[in-house]
Amino acid sequence: MLYSKLFGKTSKTMPSDEEAINSQLLIRAGFAHKVMSGVWSYLPLGLRVFEKIKDIVREEINAVGGQEILMSALQSKELWDETGRWESLKEIMFQFEGRGGAWLGLSTTHEEPVVDIARAKISSYKDLPFALYQIQDKFRNEPRAKSGLLRGREFSMKDLYSFHATKEDLDGYYEKVKEAYLRIFKRCGLEAMVVEASGGVFSKEHSHEFQVLVETGEDTIFYCEKNVRRPGLPGRPGLDTKCDFAQNKEIAEVYAGDKCPKCGRKVLIGKAIEVGNIFKLGTKYSKPMNLKFMSKDGKEQAVIMGCYGLGPSRILGAIVEVWHDDKGIIWPEEVSPCCVHLLDLSKDDKSNVRKAAKKVCEILEKAEWEVLWDDRLDVSAGEKFADADLIGIPLRILVSEKTLAKDSVELKYRQSGKAEIVKIKDLIKKLS
Amino acid sequence: MLYSKLFGKTSKTMPSDEEAINSQLLIRAGFAHKVMSGVWSYLPLGLRVFEKIKDIVREEINAVGGQEILMSALQSKELWDETGRWESLKEIMFQFEGRGGAWLGLSTTHEEPVVDIARAKISSYKDLPFALYQIQDKFRNEPRAKSGLLRGREFSMKDLYSFHATKEDLDGYYEKVKEAYLRIFKRCGLEAMVVEASGGVFSKEHSHEFQVLVETGEDTIFYCEKNVRRPGLPGRPGLDTKCDFAQNKEIAEVYAGDKCPKCGRKVLIGKAIEVGNIFKLGTKYSKPMNLKFMSKDGKEQAVIMGCYGLGPSRILGAIVEVWHDDKGIIWPEEVSPCCVHLLDLSKDDKSNVRKAAKKVCEILEKAEWEVLWDDRLDVSAGEKFADADLIGIPLRILVSEKTLAKDSVELKYRQSGKAEIVKIKDLIKKLS
Numbered sequence: 001m002l003y004s005k006l007f008g009k010t011s012k013t014m015p016s017d018e019e020a021i022n023s024q025l026l027i028r029a030g031f032a033h034k035v036m037s038g039v040w041s042y043l044p045l046g047l048r049v050f051e052k053i054k055d056i057v058r059e060e061i062n063a064v065g066g067q068e069i070l071m072s073a074l075q076s077k078e079l080w081d082e083t084g085r086w087e088s089l090k091e092i093m094f095q096f097e098g099r100g101g102a103w104l105g106l107s108t109t110h111e112e113p114v115v116d117i118a119r120a121k122i123s124s125y126k127d128l129p130f131a132l133y134q135i136q137d138k139f140r141n142e143p144r145a146k147s148g149l150l151r152g153r154e155f156s157m158k159d160l161y162s163f164h165a166t167k168e169d170l171d172g173y174y175e176k177v178k179e180a181y182l183r184i185f186k187r188c189g190l191e192a193m194v195v196e197a198s199g200g201v202f203s204k205e206h207s208h209e210f211q212v213l214v215e216t217g218e219d220t221i222f223y224c225e226k227n228v229r230r231p232g233l234p235g236r237p238g239l240d241t242k243c244d245f246a247q248n249k250e251i252a253e254v255y256a257g258d259k260c261p262k263c264g265r266k267v268l269i270g271k272a273i274e275v276g277n278i279f280k281l282g283t284k285y286s287k288p289m290n291l292k293f294m295s296k297d298g299k300e301q302a303v304i305m306g307c308y309g310l311g312p313s314r315i316l317g318a319i320v321e322v323w324h325d326d327k328g329i330i331w332p333e334e335v336s337p338c339c340v341h342l343l344d345l346s347k348d349d350k351s352n353v354r355k356a357a358k359k360v361c362e363i364l365e366k367a368e369w370e371v372l373w374d375d376r377l378d379v380s381a382g383e384k385f386a387d388a389d390l391i392g393i394p395l396r397i398l399v400s401e402k403t404l405a406k407d408s409v410e411l412k413y414r415q416s417g418k419a420e421i422v423k424i425k426d427l428i429k430k431l432s
Numbered sequence: 433m434l435y436s437k438l439f440g441k442t443s444k445t446m447p448s449d450e451e452a453i454n455s456q457l458l459i460r461a462g463f464a465h466k467v468m469s470g471v472w473s474y475l476p477l478g479l480r481v482f483e484k485i486k487d488i489v490r491e492e493i494n495a496v497g498g499q500e501i502l503m504s505a506l507q508s509k510e511l512w513d514e515t516g517r518w519e520s521l522k523e524i525m526f527q528f529e530g531r532g533g534a535w536l537g538l539s540t541t542h543e544e545p546v547v548d549i550a551r552a553k554i555s556s557y558k559d560l561p562f563a564l565y566q567i568q569d570k571f572r573n574e575p576r577a578k579s580g581l582l583r584g585r586e587f588s589m590k591d592l593y594s595f596h597a598t599k600e601d602l603d604g605y606y607e608k609v610k611e612a613y614l615r616i617f618k619r620c621g622l623e624a625m626v627v628e629a630s631g632g633v634f635s636k637e638h639s640h641e642f643q644v645l646v647e648t649g650e651d652t653i654f655y656c657e658k659n660v661r662r663p664g665l666p667g668r669p670g671l672d673t674k675c676d677f678a679q680n681k682e683i684a685e686v687y688a689g690d691k692c693p694k695c696g697r698k699v700l701i702g703k704a705i706e707v708g709n710i711f712k713l714g715t716k717y718s719k720p721m722n723l724k725f726m727s728k729d730g731k732e733q734a735v736i737m738g739c740y741g742l743g744p745s746r747i748l749g750a751i752v753e754v755w756h757d758d759k760g761i762i763w764p765e766e767v768s769p770c771c772v773h774l775l776d777l778s779k780d781d782k783s784n785v786r787k788a789a790k791k792v793c794e795i796l797e798k799a800e801w802e803v804l805w806d807d808r809l810d811v812s813a814g815e816k817f818a819d820a821d822l823i824g825i826p827l828r829i830l831v832s833e834k835t836l837a838k839d840s841v842e843l844k845y846r847q848s849g850k851a852e853i854v855k856i857k858d859l860i861k862k863l864s
Binding site: 006007008009030033035039040041042043050067068069070071072073074075076079091094095096098099100102104106113116117121130137139141142143144154 | 471479531
């Protein structure tokens with residue numbers, strides 16, 4: 001990809017009305033455009049990251065047997081009246097009258113629609129268990145959303161719903177999804193903690209949240225000091241995860257400094273970002289909506305459900321909150337818009353440096369490395385370096401007269417800042 | 433993929449309130465679920481087709497230099513007031529008041545938002561030309577939508593916007609996109625005609641529509657008899673495309689039976705489905721929204737724009753309208769949910785037929801053929817055959833005691849109905 005042709009270049013000025021680090025950096029680096037408070041558009045580089053996050057989510061949810069579907073944003077009042085949530089979600093659900101007089105809403109979640117689909121298709125214990133998910137846009141009528149991509153009026157969600165004949169079956173699946181979630185966050189570069197929380201408007205049972213410790217987070221949690229690892233942060237060697245105690249402030253029975261009720265170590269307090277949550281719904285939606293099945297012994301029973309949410313756009317924002325420095329973003333490898341940021345310091349399209357950069361680009365692309373090549377001729381070296389730091393691709397490869405004198409390129413790693421000289425002929429071997 | 437585990441099996445009953453062929457078949461075959469009039473959810477098989485259509489669109493639009501972005505559905509009144517379209521689109525745009533008092537709308541199109549992005553990023557002739565597109569959901573406040581996936585209140589759109597310094601540059605790009613569109617429709621199994629039409633609410637210039645001839649279409653067009661080919665429809669050998677004359681009824685200067693003003697052959701009339709449209713916008717949006725650039729000779733000028741729409745969900749519906757018979761859907765190869773529908777007539781999980789089917793499935797999947805294996809044991813052969821016909825995967829492979837006696841399977845082609853016996857060891861060679 002040629003940077004000269006890419007739409008959405010970096011900008012030097014800091015957006016004045018943005019308080020959140022994620023939105024400041026995503027705007028400045030050319031990843032996102034603010035439509036209005038809590039509403040964002042993705043530019044080409046931002047969309048690449050977004051799609052990579054969604055692909056990771058798909059892989060891991062498919063691996064636990066999730067079947068992907070796609071439900072609508074528009075909702076009918078009649079359907080949501082079946083559970084009483086047309087009224088109870090009134091504050092956060094956009095609701096309006098369509099032509100023809102029917103009341104419509106925009107989805108904030110999809111329990112009602114997914115139960116409506118399930119009841120049209122299943123009838124017997126033989127149809128259970130199954131799990132359906134989608135990656136789709138949700139809407140929330142927030143009066144003011146100011147945390148960049150962390151809290152939107154329009155935002156992306158992966159919502160998974162599981163359907164079971166027994167509570168035991170749900171319990172087993174719930175644990176599987178918990179593990180899948182931890183794999184998703186890890187692959188996205190986030191070390192998430194599993195935190196006990198209330199069910200909120202969705203459920204009366206305790207639920208679990210996945211929280212990422214970061215100073216700018218909206219949530220407060222209490223957690224055992226042994227329940228945290230932060231690999232990759234220099235000077236903070238992680239403890240082994242041996243105690244998983246963590247509670248959201250809303251339901252916490254402990255306070256910072258207390259002894260962990262599970263292992264006796266110290267309880268810590270932290271402002272955190274919630275990146276996912278999982279609930280055991282039981283029959284909360286299946287009963288009022290009449291989602292039943294005929295059991296093996298011929299009895300009609302309500303289907304037992306679980307639901308599992310996770311926000312790709314929020315994950316994107318959280319990654320930037322965790323992975324940045326004063327120069328810009330530091331993308332974790334698997335979600336970086338490209339693998340390599342190639343720089344050449346040519347001022348002339350016919351120079352040897354230019355030719356060598358072209359060759360390096362070809363070598364990399366042939367080996368299926370995604371390259372962002374800053375091929376601009378009218379920009380200073382300093383500006384190119386600063387842009388590379390701001391954009392935050394993990395590996396920078398520099399071609400200059402100095403490196404070419406040794407038939408080499410310079411590799412520089414965005415995270416560690418370390419650099420090394422590598423012969424062009426050894427490049428692919430070195431990288432793989 | 434095991435059919436026994438797949439969510440969204442076929443149903444025997446015809447939905448009583450559906451008039452359109454596409455929705456009747458998509459519901460019965462387990463591809464789609466109706467949320468309400470004009471609003472649909474996609475089940476696993478339907479989503480696979482939908483994603484394949486979107487991938488084809490992406491490939492062809494990327495090939496003409498389109499850069500993918502993703503804009504929001506929520507829109508602010510302020511932005512659309514800049515062009516006066518908050519008022520003029522009032523009838524079809526969902527508009528409502530959010531908490532905090534601001535008026536919000538749901539996008540029916542994205543000229544205003546994309547111009548807002550462009551004006552934040554470009555300033556010089558050096559930044560031109562470029563083209564941005566997205567595949568995103570649009571909303572229309574239709575009082576009653578009754579054509580299945582052809583006309584939705586919520587529907588998917590690929591919308592591409594191009595930005596140019598000169599009219600000539602736009603003209604050249606417009607022709608490129610026209611060709612890309614024809615490639616897209618062809619790969620989707622649709623033979624689309626390029627039809628002159630009015631600009632509608634979007635533009636005062638003439639535009640071009642892409643129309644697929646099918647009896648159930650909503651549009652009426654007049655076209656030269658030489659401007660049509662229908663490959664694959666038995667008994668209708670296509671004429672060579674040598675005259676491209678076609679006009680939408682709305683602007684037509686001819687009538688059926690007239691001489692084609694371009695070539696003198698006969699003009700025909702046809703009810704058609706519009707699957708795409710392209711417009712030269714000129715400075716219609718860039719002028720009121722102040723999207724300018726500094727030209728080579730230092731003059732400030734308004735950017736010249738084109739816009740190009742195409743509906744993946746509508747294409748899906750159109751494919752079914754064109755490609756079906758009284759038994760069910762007949763998917764064109766590139767958009768079929770799977771390549772092969774594998775059937776075995778086992779009643780017992782340990783039978784030789786079952787083992788052979790498993791082996792065939794492994795052979796196919798190893799060769800990267802996507803297989804839908806109807807592995808149900810409690811279903812009759814007749815029911816399996818009928819389901820395969822209804823679902824409409826192009827190739828059916830049958831394993832039975834009879835075929836196994838010859839170490840073979842039966843291949844049957846959904847479109848032609850022809851069958852042949854092939855040795856299992858020769859299967860991959862035969863298919864490739």
